[in-house]
Amino acid sequence: MSSNHSIFVYSEIGKLQSVLLHCPGEEIENIVPDYLRRLLFDEIAYLDQARKEHNQFAGILRDEGVEVIYLTDLMAEVLENSEVRNEFLKEFMEEGKVVTQGLQEAIIEFFSSYTPKDFIKKCIAGLRKEELRHIKPKALGDMIRDPYPFYLDPIPNMYFQRDPFASIGKGISLNVMANETRNRETIFAKYIFKYHPRFKDVPRWYNRDKTHPIEGGDILVLSDKVLAVGISDRTDPTAIERLAYKLLSTEQCFETVLAFDIPKARAYMHLDTVFTMVDYDQFTIYPGIEEPLDVYSITMGKNNGIIIKYEKDDLPNILKKHLKLEAVNLIRCGGGDSIAARREQWNDGSNTLAISPGKVVCYNRNHITNEALRKNKIEVLEFESYELSRGRGGPRCMSMPLVRDNI
Template sequence: MTHYVDSEVGRLGTVLLHRPGPELARLTPRNNDSLLFDAIPWVGRAQEEHDAFAAALRDRGVEVLYLATLLAETLAVPEARAELTEQVLRSPRLGDTLRRRVADHLTYLDPAALADVLIAGLAHEEMRISPERPGGLVWTLMDRHDFVIDPLPNLLFTRDSSLWIGDRVGVTSLAMLARRRESTLTDAVYRYHPRFVGTEFVYHPELEHLEGGDVLLLAPGVLAVGVGERTTPAGAERLARQVFAAGLAHTILVVPIAQERATMHLDTVCTMVDVDTVLMYPNIASTLSAYTVVAGPGGEPQVDGPAPFLRAAADAMDIDQLRVIDTGLDPVTAEREQWDDGNNTLALAPRLCVGYERNVETNAQLERAGIEVIPIAGSELGSGRGGPRCMSCPLVREPLPPTR
């Protein structure tokens, strides 16, 4: 199977999603902040919304793969099961006695049940502890609602833990502690699942912090990388070195963004909806800058700038200018709809995208500009601050003509 992505807008062929499940039910007012959710989602409604999202993709001919299914199939490979189990048991929070109990608990799970635990976590009260099988001091001192294995509610946002550049996958290095184990799961899927046998990697989770929501494939050979709350300058530089060495790009635009929750990734303020068109948060459109990075002698990254982002992007893409569609119609509406992921659209093809239905003004702006919008509900899905692009990792897109 050939997986290939060289743009944000080439016709989408295959996408990786994660249907939200029991891990969302782990969220409470006591832990939702540490698990990076702004509200407690209604799990059943979130699943209905996600099913409608997946159906909308299938209706347009997109093959939908589910991460939990791929993970269960991966765990049927003994080496993958041993590796992922060992990673969980390595946690220094456990202590020797509880580590043995957790190991015993995981040993008897079939691949599907083990996948469920790795995603949804394992709570203190779910452990089979008895006088004959004690949990030790660590288990005794835990609150009954504490987690022995933490859940991964943000796995919903499959864009962040992996991305494809050309025919290579990058498994990213997630910055927030609550999310770091996500990339161990995706890494195992890409290395052990039969569908991905022979896949080459362009990034690995042990490298500097880099998240997929910060990486836009503006055109074949041209990437934009946001640097802010989640992706570090060192991560952007490492990605540049990796893609230059692999011949996957000729230009990287490094784009500083505010280190704030509302702008956690570049794709919260800018996404592409056509080969030469972006949907962009107008409050920052005129101030966003970019540093242009190209490969110098020996592949050493050479940096120029800063320059206005829109100008630098057009130059790198070899077009006269990048057309901009504003989020909302006025500053207040723009701010509201940007917070509700109005900018975070998923392009299914040039001039065709999926967006949250609640962003009425932004969707109207897109339609007026000739962009067809497939609206989906997102009142519960959006509680983790992510839209259709965040919830999807494209694996196959039709190639676009090269820029150079």
């Protein structure tokens, strides 16, 4: 272990010691075509196969000596305390727009016999209307017939553990999600970092009560001095500025936050879908973002105000300067073939998870990009990706590193 800290992440590539995952569950089977867009899915995954693939992913990590922690296990430990459980359920219902007294009482009654583990899995899976037979109507909202099939929506994006919070140094950014449907995902992290004995004293550089969205897929810890954050479809520049101010004004060793302004499009949801770090001086990149890319540096001024500068250079030179490297190699998604690049980027060809410098986990389907990585002396560990990729997220999206060795 590099540290006794519960959170310790000062790079994208330091040897991974501990990681948080969520294996897809019944929430995937509660997605129906009418509500795909509402739940941010393009299509419906086959759960059995998705679980097999996720278990392969976790198996690769364990074989590499990584401690794999599941979100549901941490939450079950937190919810052993009945007062915390009641507090959580009330907040969870309110975030899910369940506010009428009759319905709240029926849901509390429904969950009363559940074990903590089953309770948390059910919260993620969603509560169908047919499961609640006895509601004593106490408000107009309890009496109205509504064709929508859920009282509590499923949370199918939960297997993308990268987004609700982000490990930065010895602290976290507890995020505000851009879409209302995903904001409930951050409640789980809130309770883990408030009540779990292993995680409850972790400082926060951003909090979920803020007004502007920021998501973990946009946050890359490039070194112990430099944080990169994408201004994306899901992350607002005001949030980046506030995160930078909080982080740079602490005792932490970070000195610069680089804001990458990427195109706002569904295909480029987060910075890590178009750009990730795979070695000390090597990065994967989707060529489609290189030309329009604007980068801004945020540093702390002398009198405790922040200084924001437009970086006038191309990306390799910006990275060389801030990471103090002699050379930078950008490995292009699709190996430079523009059709392959677009196809493989759509299935997260650039979304690599580094286990250690020069060793990454990738989906097997992105064979052209994976071959390009290998040509650049990167060791690629692959797993199957028929179903997980339907959620539009890759190995980095599905994992939140908690502890990495210093490099």
